[in-house]
Amino acid sequence: MDLELQHRVALVVGGKGYVGAAVADRLRTEGATVVVASRSAGDDDASVTMDTASQASVDAAVAAVLERYGRIDVLVVTAAPSAGTLDPAKRSDPTQVLDAIDGKAIGFLRVATAVLPGQRDAGHGRVVVVSGQNAYLSGNITASLRNAAVGVIAKNLADENAGTGVTVNVVNPGTVTDTPSAAVRPGAGGESSPEQIADLVAFLSSPRSVVSGESISIAHRVLGTVTY
Numbered sequence: 001m002d003l004e005l006q007h008r009v010a011l012v013v014g015g016k017g018y019v020g021a022a023v024a025d026r027l028r029t030e031g032a033t034v035v036v037a038s039r040s041a042g043d044d045d046a047s048v049t050m051d052t053a054s055q056a057s058v059d060a061a062v063a064a065v066l067e068r069y070g071r072i073d074v075l076v077v078t079a080a081p082s083a084g085t086l087d088p089a090k091r092s093d094p095t096q097v098l099d100a101i102d103g104k105a106i107g108f109l110r111v112a113t114a115v116l117p118g119q120r121d122a123g124h125g126r127v128v129v130v131s132g133q134n135a136y137l138s139g140n141i142t143a144s145l146r147n148a149a150v151g152v153i154a155k156n157l158a159d160e161n162a163g164t165g166v167t168v169n170v171v172n173p174g175t176v177t178d179t180p181s182a183a184v185r186p187g188a189g190g191e192s193s194p195e196q197i198a199d200l201v202a203f204l205s206s207p208r209s210v211v212s213g214e215s216i217s218i219a220h221r222v223l224g225t226v227t228y
Helices: 018-029 053-069 096-123 141-160 196-205
Strands: 011-012 033-037 047-049 074-077 125-130 166-170 216-217
Touching: 011 018, 011 053, 018 033, 018 074, 018 125, 018 196, 033 053, 047 053, 053 096, 074 096, 096 125, 096 141, 096 166, 125 141, 125 196, 141 166, 141 216, 166 196
Parallel strands: 011 033, 011 074, 033 047, 074 125, 125 166, 166 216
Antiparallel strands: none
């Protein structure tokens, strides 16, 4: 299937990371012009420095991409502190919860609100954010809430842009590994590889996809729970 991404301009935030690098490679394979954004990306035609914790940094980076290419057709946000950086002993600590939400959900919101006006004006755009299946699980307020907040923000943005030609969606992996197992444990999501995630993101980034407002689990959604 031709995803019609040839010559589209894609900004991949967190594009030097484990999942983000696979997404950037996949979009390049489809013919997109990819700009990688991260705090250590540098500033050349294929990269831009961005700190999603700073609105000024986000705005400057988006402006730099627009100056170079005139548009951002696709925005993919994979940037967030790893779940491994969260202290399990502070899973209910308000400070850690707030920091985690800012690092993942509000960081996504900062970038999305900087890019969406230009997409609306163009009458076309695709926004995809990678979150996680912890959004469906209790037991760790920090992990649950930072992922759930991403889904709530994305759904609101999708609704705000309904009918404009712009779509907004969430991809929720379980465990990400180079060698995903087909087995699924009760109370856990299925495993997926960065490349598998990138394939789904590429489809959602395509003009051929009209899906919007969805939080899509990749691999098996948490085994043994019913969520809506």
